[in-house]
Amino acid sequence: MTLEVNCPTCQNKVVWNESAEYRPxxxxxxQLIDLGEWSFENHKISSPMKVDAEISADMIEDIEAMLAANEQDFFKE
Structure with missing residues (x-):
């Protein structure tokens, strides 16, 4: 069974498998036309992102500890 999808840009059929390099x-x-549409903000995520209103001091400390631990490895790769 093969899965076929429509190309989001031109609507041509695309077989969804590992050999389809640019899927979908x-x-x-x-692919580049679609990227351009996003970069010119012609495509947008319609619903606003939800952010938790309450960030506890413990959460901030945990985040700072993770950042400090990873700071040394950040530029290695």
């Missing part, structure tokens, strides 16, 4: 797009061209 049919080509690099369609």
């Amino acid at each position: 797009f049919c080509s690099k061209r369609c």
Whole structure:
């Protein structure tokens, strides 16, 4: 059974498998067109992001500890 999807840009059929390099797009061209649409803000996430109103001191300390632990490895790769 093969899964086929429509290319989000041109609506051509795309077989969804490992050999489809640009899936869900049919080509690099369609992939870049879509990226351009996002960069010009023609596509947007419609619902606002929800942020927890309460951030505890414990959470801040945990985040700072994680950042401090990873700071040395940040530029190694």
